[in-house]
Amino acid sequence: MEVFGINGSEFLVILTVAVIVLGPDAITSAMRGLRNFIDSAKAFSAKLREETSEDLRATGLSDVDLSAFDLSELDPRQMIREAVQEEIAAWARETGATPPKRRPTTTKAADPSNPK
Numbered sequence: 001m002e003v004f005g006i007n008g009s010e011f012l013v014i015l016t017v018a019v020i021v022l023g024p025d026a027i028t029s030a031m032r033g034l035r036n037f038i039d040s041a042k043a044f045s046a047k048l049r050e051e052t053s054e055d056l057r058a059t060g061l062s063d064v065d066l067s068a069f070d071l072s073e074l075d076p077r078q079m080i081r082e083a084v085q086e087e088i089a090a091w092a093r094e095t096g097a098t099p100p101k102r103r104p105t106t107t108k109a110a111d112p113s114n115p116k
Contacts (some may be wrong), residue, residue: 006014019027092098 018030022030
């Protein structure tokens with residue numbers, strides 16, 4: 001399991017270095033400070049979630065089903081690609097030039113690990 005890109009063995013190394021650098025007395029203070037920070041972050045998150053729920057109920061949007069909303073259709077790369085192709089086609093119509101062949105477009109985001 002990884003948290004913030006740190007696995008268990010890396011966490012143990014960081015903890016060991018912290019104990020050596022800070023010492024046993026300071027590490028307990030640091031852990032208390034970390035716990036207080038996490039508690040305050042949780043309280044802030046809960047308050048924000050509660051206020052958002054209240055606002056949604058007040059506007060009548062709390063029962064809106066957002067599961068049908070598909071964010072994959074809002075890929076900015078695809079939107080830009082389509083806008084550029086439309087501009088090229090409009091320019092070609094105005095000048096009488098032959099527009100370049102359109103590459104097939106996909107609705108899925110491109111895989112960055114697979115260069116074309």
